[in-house]
Amino acid sequence: MVHHTMATSNTSAASASSRMSSMVRILMTAGIVGTLAACTSVPLPPLRPLPPTAPAPAPAPAAPSTPAAPEDGVLPGAVVRGKARWVPVRWSELPGFDQDALHEAWNAWIRSCERPAPPHAALCPEVRRLSIGSAEDQRAWLQQRLQPYRIEPLQAAETLLTGYYEPMLQATRLPGGAQQVPLYAPPPDLATRRPWYTRQEIDTLPQARAGLRGREIAWLADPLDALALQIQGSGRLRITEPDGRVSVVRLAYAGSNEQPYRSVGAWLLQQGALRDASWPGIKAWARANPQRLQELLWSNPRVVFFREEPLSDFDAAFGPRGAQGVPLTPGRSIAVERDSVPYGTPMWLSSPGPLLPLNRLVFAQDTGSAIVGAVRADYFTGWGPEAGEIAGRLKQPLALWVLWPR
Structure with a gap:
């Protein structure tokens, strides 16, 4: 799993949400x-030069009280x-x-x-x-x-x-309504075109968009959720299919455009846009400044591609x-x-x-x-x-x- 950390500034325990306690x-x-x-x-x-590994003991159940190694050796x-x-x-x-x-x-x-x-x-x-x-x-x-x-x-x-985590997001299999942000499988020419197009080029160049046509796995409503999923490197989707069925799947890391990773939190700090560059602080800034959201997203040129995996009850643990x-x-x-x-x-x-x-x-x-x-x-x-x-x-x-x- 390839990921980037999200926290970019110190916060006090008092600033944490009460939801953290559970x-x-x-x-x-x-x-x-x-x-x-x-x-x-x-x-x-x-x-080098660690001491040689001691041989494993004969296979036998652990003793009821295993003596600890002496502390004065x-x-x-x-x-x-x-x-x-x-x-x-x-x-x-x-x-x-x-x-x-x-x-x-x-x-x-x-x-x-x-x-x-x-x-x-x-x-x-x-x-x-x-x-x-x-x-x-x-x-x-x-x-x-x-x-x-x-x-x-x-x-x-x-x-x-x-810290890092596995996002759990609502998604649809097809675009519609608010669900307009695609998550992609790797483009066919990813191995031959290095680095691949930047995030901004994917959004603006017809040839980049053409390279990803038909590679959409699912669609989200919030571009910041898509960015968080790419930063973490994997996540879980609760996907609504066209016939109304709902399934939970995992999206695993399948490659990237090999562009440099740039922290959007660091970009906001450099802009003097906020002091709390934690992920909750970044989302709050985006809600207050929707006209600059695209600029924020484009500040990180790196894009991650995914593969879909089934999620059994055992895997879900x-x-x-x-x-x-x-x-x-x-x-x-x-x-x-x-x-x-x-x-x-x-x-x-x-x-x-x-x-x-x-x-x-x-x-x-x-x-x-x-x-x-x-x-x-x-x-x-x-x-x-x-x-x-x-x-x-x-x-x-x-x-x-x-x-x-x-």
Whole structure:
């Protein structure tokens, strides 16, 4: 999944909508039934000089009380990867480690085990067995099998947590009434014409419009909703068919025009048009300035194309597939800079707020072109308007730890 973060300015907890409270409870407490899919390996370059991975224990059920690794042992050396320095630390340094509801994270871990990277693959049989273990067993197993490394940037950089989500939008299969904004499948010549036409050229040039004729998947009423869907990279549509039937489908990322991404929030800030460049602030500005809406849209030349996918009841319990190739889990999946953290890596995330205080186990399962920096993450909040409300406002300090096999 390729996406760009939407939040572009700090906001206080007081500025958040009261609708956020129920979504926060969902993110903090919802558990999803895990799947028991088989592990397959995805090769990644080895890290240097991490200590060799300990051999997996004999396949046996987790003991009722797994002893944790001692906290007074010798720590391994630091590791440099990408733009990051991994500095080994004690488990006691992880904020809130004793309070996290780890069973909620286990669903995301089992999904990661569908496409694990060495040396995480060796842990997957134990991860599956522990999906029905107690919180004490899960916590002790983490301490015994994994070594925490604090991530530090090699160069001075902002530490930042933002959010992204899966929009849930009303659509029609054919244009009509207010539904006049198309969502497109890739044009036939996308692979041969690089970059493809800009957003403004698609709206104004006959040859660009001709290239997309017949590629319309569905139609929306609000061009900002279409832009949000393209920024997030995927979404869910409740589509009304010509015969009146209604179905819910997922639109997944299928390519882009390969034009540069430009934040519409940053454009508004440069124009001096507003101070709150969160997504709710952007939509409020657009409602107040309809005569400038087209100018706002054209400030971002990048256009994303989609493919339609069926959405079963099981699929609906997870988000779209991230860059790791596994479905995302609300509140437990993050997008990272891949050069600094391999896909599928369990991590500890800590952010003080103000919007959403977090201390929890998460998994590096996605990336995005806006995710640049060693201590930088996009937090998957789920789907629908409440998830979008949080994702659109989330911008706060961040600390990250990699949890790497001993």
